[in-house]
Amino acid sequence: MVRNDVTIDPTFAEAFPMKATRVLITAHNDTWARHAAVAMTGFATSVIACGCEAGIERMLSAEETPDGRPGISVLLFSMSGKELAKQLERRVGQCVLTCPTTAIYAGLEEGEAVALGKNLRFFGDGWQISKLIDGRRYWRVPVMDGEFVAQETTAVVKAVGGGNLLLLARDTDAALAGAEAAVEAMRAVPGVIMPFPGGVVRSGSKVGSKYASLMASTNDAFCPALMPLAKKTELDVGTRCVMEIVIDGLTEADVSAAMRAGIEALVARGGEAGVTRISAGNYGGKLGPFHFHLHKLLGAEGGL
Amino acid sequence: MSAVQGFRLRLRAQPDFRVDLSPLQPAVLAGLDVVEVARLELRHANAHVELGELFDIDALSSEAPELRIEGDLRRFDRIGQGMDGGRLSVSGDVGDYLGAAMRSGDIVVEGSAGHLAACEMAGGRLEVRGDVGDFAAGALPGSMDGMRGGTLVVRGKAGARCGDRMRRGTVLLLGDAGDFCASRMVAGTIVLAGSVGTHCGYGMRRGTLVFAGPAPDVPATFAETNHDIRVMWALLSRSLSKLHPAFEGLPGREPRRVVGDLAADGKGEWLIAG
Numbered sequence: 001m002v003r004n005d006v007t008i009d010p011t012f013a014e015a016f017p018m019k020a021t022r023v024l025i026t027a028h029n030d031t032w033a034r035h036a037a038v039a040m041t042g043f044a045t046s047v048i049a050c051g052c053e054a055g056i057e058r059m060l061s062a063e064e065t066p067d068g069r070p071g072i073s074v075l076l077f078s079m080s081g082k083e084l085a086k087q088l089e090r091r092v093g094q095c096v097l098t099c100p101t102t103a104i105y106a107g108l109e110e111g112e113a114v115a116l117g118k119n120l121r122f123f124g125d126g127w128q129i130s131k132l133i134d135g136r137r138y139w140r141v142p143v144m145d146g147e148f149v150a151q152e153t154t155a156v157v158k159a160v161g162g163g164n165l166l167l168l169a170r171d172t173d174a175a176l177a178g179a180e181a182a183v184e185a186m187r188a189v190p191g192v193i194m195p196f197p198g199g200v201v202r203s204g205s206k207v208g209s210k211y212a213s214l215m216a217s218t219n220d221a222f223c224p225a226l227m228p229l230a231k232k233t234e235l236d237v238g239t240r241c242v243m244e245i246v247i248d249g250l251t252e253a254d255v256s257a258a259m260r261a262g263i264e265a266l267v268a269r270g271g272e273a274g275v276t277r278i279s280a281g282n283y284g285g286k287l288g289p290f291h292f293h294l295h296k297l298l299g300a301e302g303g304l
Numbered sequence: 305m306s307a308v309q310g311f312r313l314r315l316r317a318q319p320d321f322r323v324d325l326s327p328l329q330p331a332v333l334a335g336l337d338v339v340e341v342a343r344l345e346l347r348h349a350n351a352h353v354e355l356g357e358l359f360d361i362d363a364l365s366s367e368a369p370e371l372r373i374e375g376d377l378r379r380f381d382r383i384g385q386g387m388d389g390g391r392l393s394v395s396g397d398v399g400d401y402l403g404a405a406m407r408s409g410d411i412v413v414e415g416s417a418g419h420l421a422a423c424e425m426a427g428g429r430l431e432v433r434g435d436v437g438d439f440a441a442g443a444l445p446g447s448m449d450g451m452r453g454g455t456l457v458v459r460g461k462a463g464a465r466c467g468d469r470m471r472r473g474t475v476l477l478l479g480d481a482g483d484f485c486a487s488r489m490v491a492g493t494i495v496l497a498g499s500v501g502t503h504c505g506y507g508m509r510r511g512t513l514v515f516a517g518p519a520p521d522v523p524a525t526f527a528e529t530n531h532d533i534r535v536m537w538a539l540l541s542r543s544l545s546k547l548h549p550a551f552e553g554l555p556g557r558e559p560r561r562v563v564g565d566l567a568a569d570g571k572g573e574w575l576i577a578g
Contacts, residue, residue, distance in 0.1 A: 026535075067538040068555075103535045129510060129571050131493075131536065132472060133543045138536070146532035149539070 001295055005271025006278060008294050013164045013259065014282035015290035018077045019084045020159030020250055022057065022107030023116065025096055026071035030059060036102045037072040039095035045196045048216055052078040052087040053161060053248050055193030066105050073107055075193045077161050077248045084156060085114040093120050097148050106154035117150025160290050163247035163255035165262050166204065166222060166279040168239045174274020175241040178266055182245055185265035191254035192247050204244040207283055219281070234279065244281065252290055260297045309334045310364035311341055315375025319358055321349035322399065326382035330390025330409065334369035338362070378418070384411045387428065400437070403430040406454065419463070422456040424449065425473065435460035438482070441475045442468035451475070451492065457548065464501070467494045470511065476548055486513055489572060493540070497550050508565045508572035514544065516551055519578045526564030526574065533561055537575065
């Protein structure tokens with residue numbers, strides 16, 4: 001399928017079930033809410049070695065938060081509920097509890113409860129007090145700027161991780177500009193994060209390696225350097241740079257909406273802008289239960 | 305589901321002695337017919353009396369289990385005791401133990417209640433449009449915990465020991481409180497629109513008292529903290545402002561905070577917003 005001189009491959013992105021939660025961080029102003037969220041979602045690009053994938057969903061106005069202060073919504077994804085709980089506790093404990101003026105609340109109502117302030121309260125060394133308001137328990141931990149307020153638990157839900165788009169571009173400048181535009185469009189979609197730096201990953205991986213100890217290694221079929229060397233390449237001579245955008249979402253529909261927004265942004269820019277082809281990564285459809293067919297995402301409008 | 309879910313009881317004559325009305329549970333009665341309800345046995349002093357001997361009973365067709373009782377019920381104790389669901393309303397005054405240990409549902413009393421109203425209440429909502437006697441939201445004699453959940457709204461005054469040993473839940477008191485309000489309080493929230501008597505917060509361990517009306521005299525066993533409590537105040541005051549129009553202005557105030565009783569841990573707090 002070719003739209004506005006951008007070729008869209010007849011392929012699909014393959015995604016996996018994950019566990020996810022949303023937390024809301026508020027602070028005295030949005031600068032400090034952002035500081036906490038940036039710290040909390042740092043080193044959380046891939047579950048391969050970070051334990052979780054996390055990102056900022058969006059900024060929240062004072063009217064949208066439980067305590068009427070500016071805030072920020074953060075999504076955390078992990079492969080198991082247990083690992084998610086571990087990552088959440090560490091990250092909230094080290095990055096939110098520590099950040100001036102912050103408070104943290106559950107961002108989801110329904111789902112299995114995992115500890116948010118439940119264990120961090122012990123930092124209060126016995127001075128912590130709890131308050132049950134409208135059926136939700138909050139912990140108040142005395143700290144040097146006053147008190148850290150944290151809801152006792154947040155909810156964990158089943159989610160979808162690993163939706164992706166591959167952007168095949170004429171050169172580095174074109175690839176970056178296209179990826180930035182696509183990520184910006186995708187960030188407007190609720191319920192998703194693009195966990196890699198700036199939302200973009202340049203080291204897309206395949207499963208396995210020639211080295212027995214590695215479970216993932218470079219996606220040689222999309223490496224321009226390996227075009228003449230790899231057993232199978234997806235590239236042609238005009239493609240000198242490939243970027244990938246990975247999407248984790250609370251639901252399959254959220255991931256679809258984000259991928260569609262990304263494709264539409266790239267198509268709107270047109271092939272002239274340098275991103276000439278859009279593809280997606282999969283493992284033959286045998287590993288992940290969620291398949292996002294690029295042509296289907298564009299619907300009948302795509303002119304199949 | 306049968307069409308009839310509720311009953312209206314009109315008091316015919318005052319009983320000679322006090323009557324225990326605890327068997328009148330809206331959710332339990334919802335499955336019975338008028339004849340069966342009339343045959344319910346109530347404790348009356350050291351004997352029993354059938355409900356039909358004291359009340360005229362009509363069936364009400366309502367969506368949910370409901371019980372409406374009309375008359376002066378000052379000789380009737382334990383109304384709604386242990387109630388678990390449904391709606392119960394009383395048009396006049398009631399005796400002691402109103403809504404004691406109730407777990408869920410809704411009770412509204414147009415008149416006043418005797419002692420121990422909402423004592424050991426665990427859930428639901430109980431509203432008394434008149435006054436309540438002593439030990440409202442408190443503990444039964446010998447019991448370690450008072451009210452442990454739900455919401456008690458008193459539009460009038462409360463007697464002594466309101467919230468004694470209270471552990472959880474919310475009490476909204478629109479009138480004045482008697483002496484020893486929140487004595488030995490373990491946790492929970494009491495919001496006062498009126499004044500309090502002497503020895504408020506005596507032996508209070510944890511929990512929150514919100515003074516929305518006149519500022520109380522702070523006893524020597526309470527001490528002021530000056531830190532920024534705006535986050536917790538926003539959460540609490542926004543919730544309280546929805547519970548009753550009298551508290552609608554709370555979120556805009558900046559309360560003083562004192563902690564105590566320092567003789568008993570000192571983790572209780574008074575938020576003085578008046």
